Amino acid sequence: MTIKKMFIDGKWVHASSGQIRTIINPFNQEEIATVTEGDQSDAKAAIIAARKAFDQGDWSSTPATERSSIVHKIADLIERDQQKLAELESLDTGKTVEESREDMVDIAGVFRYYAEIGDKNGGEIISSPIPNSVSKVVHEPVGVCGQITPWNYPLLQASWKLAPALVTGNTLVMKPSEITPLTTIKMFELIEEAGVPAGVANLVLGAGHTVGAELSTNVDVDLISFTGGIETGKKIMQAASVNVKKLALELGGKNPNIVFADADFNTAVDQAMNAVFFHAGQICSAGTRLIVEESIHDEFVEALVERVNNIKLGNGFDKDTQMGPLISAEHLAKVEKYVETGKQEGAKLLTGGRRPKDPALQNGFFYLPTIFTNCTTDMHIIQYEAFAPIITVEKFQTEQEAINLANNSTYGLAGGVWTNDIVKAERCVAKMRMGTVWINEYNVYFPHAPWGGYKQSGIGRELGKLGLEEYTETKHILHNLKPEPINWFGD
Incomplete structure (x- = not known):
């Protein structure tokens, strides 16, 4: 060669x-x-x-x-x-x-x-x-x-x-x-x-x-x-x-994705997946911290798990593949340790949390799409970036609580807000300490708009x-x- x-x-x-x-x-x-x-x-x-x-x-x-x-x-x-x-x-x-x-x-x-x-x-x-x-x-x-x-x-x-x-x-x-x-x-x-x-x-x-x-x-x-x-x-x-x-x-970032009860439910579920599972979650702006209003929390998580379990893993050259592998054996080992830490902290593993059993995927660095609930901001899996197909779910009752949760991070790269109340959305994004915040959208960028973060997400x-x-x-x-x-x- x-x-x-x-x-x-x-x-x-x-x-x-x-x-x-x-x-x-x-x-x-x-x-x-x-x-x-x-x-x-x-x-x-x-x-x-x-x-x-x-x-x-x-x-x-x-x-x-x-x-x-x-x-x-x-x-x-x-x-x-x-x-x-x-x-x-x-x-x-x-x-x-x-x-x-x-x-x-x-x-x-x-x-x-x-x-x-x-x-x-x-x-x-x-x-x-x-x-x-x-x-x-x-x-x-x-x-x-x-x-x-x-x-x-x-x-x-x-x-x-x-x-x-x-x-x-x-x-x-x-x-x-x-x-x-x-x-x-x-x-x-x-x-x-x-x-x-x-x-x-x-x-x-x-x-x-x-x-x-x-x-x-x-x-x-x-x-x-x-x-x-x-x-x-x-x-x-x-x-x-x-x-x-x-x-x-x-x-990098540990990015919040806030979903209010008045958001379009099906769109928010779909976009919560899109926010994380492209490129197996190996995206600095991935919306891995899903913060859901308590009144819709259980229904939202149930719908999310159902759809996540249908994600097709495989070869990136296969037109039916929706998610590929992690980048390396070293990174896979870090992700496995990260998930074990989440379990030990008391987070509830709803799906994933392991390598797939499909024999066709055993030579690759694959990891199943993973969802944790019962998460709190003091947990390692909330505060530290996994760079993996992992969603952690937190819940809130009030708008201010949602903002407080979103800002409770050393990072400040990106975040999202889902609601049909535009006034509420504007109030939220004005208080979120991040370089990019999307309203009823996630992970969209274009060359004309600046990209970068607050706090320890970077400089410039x-x-x-x-x-x-x-x-x-x-x-x-x-x-x-x-x-x-x-x-x-x-x-």
């Missing part, structure tokens, strides 16, 4: 150490690729290339319209290779091809959005109180950007970082998750094909404790953008202080105009048109 390489300074290269890594399909543990495995020395080489391309190259000074044109070309290429990319993503992650295909549409949309707005950020003239002067504010690229992406949505999360960084004139070094690098490798082939100059976009494969650590600590990196777990995010934040890097951190925003601003520095320029001596210290 051909060893897939990384991309440094416009060249496809093997790791300096000669190390390799085997990539497996989580559906059946079959080997699907072998990739080169980089370390600190490879990360340093990529940083040097990115630094040189920024400081001595033309990319940052290239007219924004030209950079936007290249980013448009990348979107074109993604659309051209959409099916191939979707299949590769499903092999790598285990998710259904239908989900991956929708991801590719979104990814092309992200590149298209930033290409369309990237040349419209030319700054502004501001009123100057100084006579005979002109004052203006301009936005310039940050410099060399380190970008670390997660395994759950490899190419989608990469697009959120790549597109705004490129269109604003930065150079970058990207490190994808070491267990799901395949579509990111393919993306860099498209970046090369689109005509991005050598050294501008660099790809280093390898583990977080080697490549990621170098990106975080290296003084020639000006910004670090990381999507992943909260503990790793804290380490990156500390490491980045060595040269006070700009930080953009998206660190991706997507939208704010996602563009993350990759720029703001400079004020004052030009005195008629300079004269001040004579403050005499002639």
